[in-house]
Amino acid sequence: MSVTLVPKRVSRRKSAQEGGSFLAALPWVGPALLLILAIVVFPAGYMIYNSTRKISQVGTDLKGVGFDNFAKVFSDPNLPRILLNTVVWVVVVVTVTVVLSLVLAQFLNKPFPGRTLVRMAVIVPWAASVVMTTTVFYYAAEPNYGILNKFLTDVGVLDEGFGFTKNAVPAMSMAIVIAIFVSIPFTTYTILAGLQAIPNETLEAAKMDGANRWGTYFLVILPQLRGSLAVAVLINIINVFNNLPILKIITGSIPGYSADTLMTYIFKVLQFDRRLDISSALSVVNFAIVLVIVAIYVKTVKPMKEV
Amino acid sequence: MSFLITEDRASRRTVIGRMVAGLLVAAVFLIPYAVMFGGSLKTRSEILAIPPSYLPREGAQWSNYLTMWDTPETPVAFNLISTIVISLCATLLVLLVATPAAYYTARFKFPGKTMFMFLVIVTQMLQPAVLTAGLFKQMLAMNLYDTWLAMILINAAFNLAFAVWIMHSFFASVPKEIDEAAQIDGAGKLRVLFRINLPLVWPGIVTAVIFTFVACWNEFAASLVILSTAENQPLSVALTKFVGQYSTAWQYVFGVSIVAIIPVILLFMLIEKRLIGGLAAGAVK
16 A cells, blocks of 8 residues: 555645645545445444444434443354354355356357357356346245256156255255355456456467476466456455345245354344344444455455556 | 367367357356246246146246236335336436546546545445445434435445446546647536547446446345335345245246346346456456
8 A cells, every 4th residue: 555655745746736636626526425425434333333232123222332232242142153154155155166267267268159158148147136046046946846856856866856945054055056156257257357368478488388288277377367366256255255135045934043144144133133233233243354354355456556 | 160260279179069068058057047037937837836847838928927017925016116216326326426536536636535545445345235234224314214215325335436446447548648638728627528538438437337237236135124115125125025935926036037137137248348358457346
């Protein structure tokens, strides 16, 4: 963040040179700033404030309780299982997504007739609503009339329809598969962008040096993909960590909290228990984790360097 | 068979192998949507039949696309209107607010610019889901709970960052000299923006608009909590009401989904080429 280290005097002189003080900039950046402050920064602060209050189920602020809500959150017997689920959910989905996307991007970077159409097909789950995609999987996995169960019995994998969404472990597994399915398009395109940025000369030089295919891939291509992989991994971690619809639909009908992640738990507390104070405290914990990931993003990807 | 000759001069067998693999990849990504489409053409009794059929046996029920607007689970027509109004208004708001900010930050230096761009980057990594508990209480306090306006503001605020970011990089690619020449001719800043810059950066604006629109169209978490009246809810929330019901009208769920998905996919395909450029700039999330 070397930009912030520029002495103020210099930047002021420069800005005067280009005819811009903060007041002159305000009509241009003001509306955007106002929207971000009112709808992103303010609710973040308000949420932190609410996490220290006792709030009735209809939303009335009763009194300040200090860190009581956090004490309740951390002594919650459901929390260990929920945190474990969250870690498994994020690690498995992101790892498998990135590995499969590396393979798929490598393939989609090779020329063949019809490649544009295949690339278009890969876009579909990215554009389509996650709720709708998940719904069709939920239907297909229904034990009696679900078409996936019918297919699995027809090809002999199953003897009879299996209730994928009835128990925590199979339901979580199925949610993981869906999350991978909807995360691959973005990840593949990010890696594809990285692949196209590798100069042809680099690859030809590797060939001239007699490197074999795997050697070229691991020693030449993969190191060049570091930037786009960092973007893909971090944005996937954020997206998967904060994903609500997939688990809500697939594991939502399972009683208790054995198939919940931090995010689905927050929404259950907020929607069904209507405990705004507790869900605020949970959200603050969640928000802190997200901010750490954002900090890593800013540090490794350095999106500020061209500003 | 000249079409089998590719730039990397792969053998004919390799090229055919790639085409077969390509077909399989396309199938994997399209099959769920094919199931969706097939299901939308079945009768209610057929889609709940045990064992199920792969293809509509009783003939394609195109009439589902007319009758699906009236189901007991949720007022689908209202949900579609909500989705359209919220997405269009939020996209318009983003465009109005992000364009001047992106232009000014790309062209001029001013005290606080680094802070502003930093705020934009942090916002870009956040989603409404992260702050829903705060937004919920805020909208209650502001008397905006269960209104379209609340969701328009939320969608606009959380998608603003991406639009600023991508438009910023497009404006930055227009040489400053063009602006300066126009200013010497006596054009004001607004005139320079509208007459000189916008025609040059419109691909960036189209990309930003489509991305924002699609994100608003598919938003789920905040809508779920902020909008409680069935008529106000967007399709993403409304469709979850069908799930888990004893005898779900799946044919309608899928018909509505197809109607909601097709325009979005077409929009996304329009910017397919630019997606890779945008991703290379690290601007797309």
